[in-house]
Amino acid sequence: MEEENLRSEIITIGDELLIGQVVDTNAAFIASELNNAGIDVVQITSIADRHEVIVKTLREAEKRANLILMTGGLGPTTDDITKVALCQFFKTSLVVNNDTLENIIRLFRSRGIAMTERNVKQAEIPASCIPMKNELGTAPGMWFEKNGKIFISMPGVPHEMRHMMKHYILPRLLEYPRQGAILHKTVITGGLGESSLNDHLRVWEETLPPHIKLAYLPQPGVIRLRLTARGSSRELLAKEIGEQVATLVTLIPEYIIGYDEDTLEGVVGRLLIERKMTLATAESCTGGTIAHLITSVPGSSAYYTGTVVAYSNEIKENILAVSRQSLVTYGAVSEAVVREMAQGIRERFNVDFTVATSGIAGPDGGTPEKPVGTTWIAITTPGHIVARKFQFGDNREDNIMRTTVTALNMLRLEILNYSTV
């Protein structure tokens, strides 16, 4: 390898990507890991699982990049032809690799299941590559070098690829020269649309130096602002980006949810842990999505006691003690009912904060007075109760996610208002 910075291209192989049956999460994972290691990704290319296409794409990629990472096309089943294409590209042939064979035997022994002929065949790899151990599966990774460029082939099963990338590929890549430094800082905002946010930030944005770039990344209910700085000194960039973020925070303090990998559910959890306080939820239209997000956080059992998803009115009455009169008079999607749900779960679960949701997610159930997207959210704190109405759109999935994000952000603000640690 010449003394040249790594510039990478990611190639994901599989017909399932080109027919849209599978979303390419592998490319995003690899890109993120490379980026964190200071290695630029110049292109991501998804192609068919066909011999001549794989060879042609490798020829094109080596013109754009000096580090090419591939995933896919290495499973135990008969639709795999990547290894044969690699043999042609690198002018080599398949041989049985003993370490790989031992790894496969070990895996099957630990799982207590019998090996098939196909699994044995997976121990065959191109003679010119360095095998990369796959601790979690049967298909090994392969590391090739050719004309000063690196080519790496990994299995397509996400957790196998991730493990291999972290434990075997990245440590080797870190030995090569990389570009000076790339630093990212993401500021996560909630409560402002893209144009309004831009109006708040435009004047500041125009003062950013040319080596610091700002991008707006909208998601349902939140917009992530990503600052990217490039330069030679990591320390200097960290200082500069820290100063810019400090300015940004003064411009929109009330709209900032968190930073970088922060999530609303993670931020809420941290606030509760700091205050040693607890949370329960009562969900109707969100159907457990709030609970699903909250419990995705490791350690959430310290502050989250649980949820009641009350899809039926009977459950709202029997478990959450919502009054029949409110249900009859105002309907399940109403301020009265969502307040009683939030109070009911508070009393049943004996916690410091509660969140309740009730809305018409769609596609059915709308009326002229309460069209699809009508949503009520209530929060209780040790001090008071607040309820707000929202009018979201006509897409079920979007309505569930926007209600969830909005409820978690309301909760975050209520926790902050209630007490600062």
Added chain:
Amino acid sequence: MEEENLRSEIITIGDELLIGQVVDTNAAFIASELNNAGIDVVQITSIADRHEVIVKTLREAEKRANLILMTGGLGPTTDDITKVALCQFFKTSLVVNNDTLENIIRLFRSRGIAMTERNVKQAEIPASCIPMKNELGTAPGMWFEKNGKIFISMPGVPHEMRHMMKHYILPRLLEYPRQGAILHKTVITGGLGESSLNDHLRVWEETLPPHIKLAYLPQPGVIRLRLTARGSSRELLAKEIGEQVATLVTLIPEYIIGYDEDTLEGVVGRLLIERKMTLATAESCTGGTIAHLITSVPGSSAYYTGTVVAYSNEIKENILAVSRQSLVTYGAVSEAVVREMAQGIRERFNVDFTVATSGIAGPDGGTPEKPVGTTWIAITTPGHIVARKFQFGDNREDNIMRTTVTALNMLRLEILNYSTV
């Protein structure tokens, strides 16, 4: 356009893709829609939001395809440069388009918010393009033709792009000649690993004619088998693929969950609706993920009454009537407790079927006797109760998803065993 079948390439533009901050769901959506329309996708390419890269990639793409679809780089904020790059590539310049300006004004009026200067600027489009209306946002789509090839640029906001694709882009594309026919049929299996499945199917697989291809697509807990047939007559292909699926079904009848876009939660819902029966869940380690999936199905309120997520032992006792003695003697992750949870939710919610989960999702909470991944699942039916123990892995996210999928598949089998309609 010459009389030539459409061969497409999808280009997704955005630095967020190359640093792995965002997963490229747009490419998967577009690929799926094109495929269903009988248009082959030969490559998906993700590139940076940079002028020279966009122009260079368009030049490369027009060698591979005669239909190029782009998304991204058209938002109202200052990081957008796609339109200028398009002007260079098509040798044209930006002009204000009145229809687009009217659409932007209409959107802002309906939302009751003020327009900014940036929003007005979004009405500028390259003079040589046909604008494509964006009903849900401010950035218009653009349709170009050059040397008999079609280039389409769409906004990157997913729901805007999806709406534009369905209502404006696809209807126009369907007027062009396409290749004979592509047909896919996906059979969804659960309960067998990839190699075991292959052992069951290999002999049959080898009898498949060359124009019908089989692919294995593994996901947590399920493997999708995709049959793809290509030929000139859609009717003939449908007949052939139907016969092959019929053979496949006889080989692994007990492992087939559904077909095509079927999901476990959708299949379970259909079975319950057919039987006019109801379901409730009591979740511990899955933390609402089962409820989240079940309620993602439109119309699920007809059969699903709700869930109690009992993260704390108090809730298990107070709401689900789990005995303190079982909790103390056997611990929360035990056969006794998961059975009592399933019984408790059954009595509280008065339903036909219940599912209960209790496990150690990790990363903390494991012991030598009950390591992380230890999971109990119980199902009750009107006739009986069944509980099974599973040992999953050490990844929290994976454990939650595998428990969820396994519980839903156990439920599916219990519903089928209980009664056939």
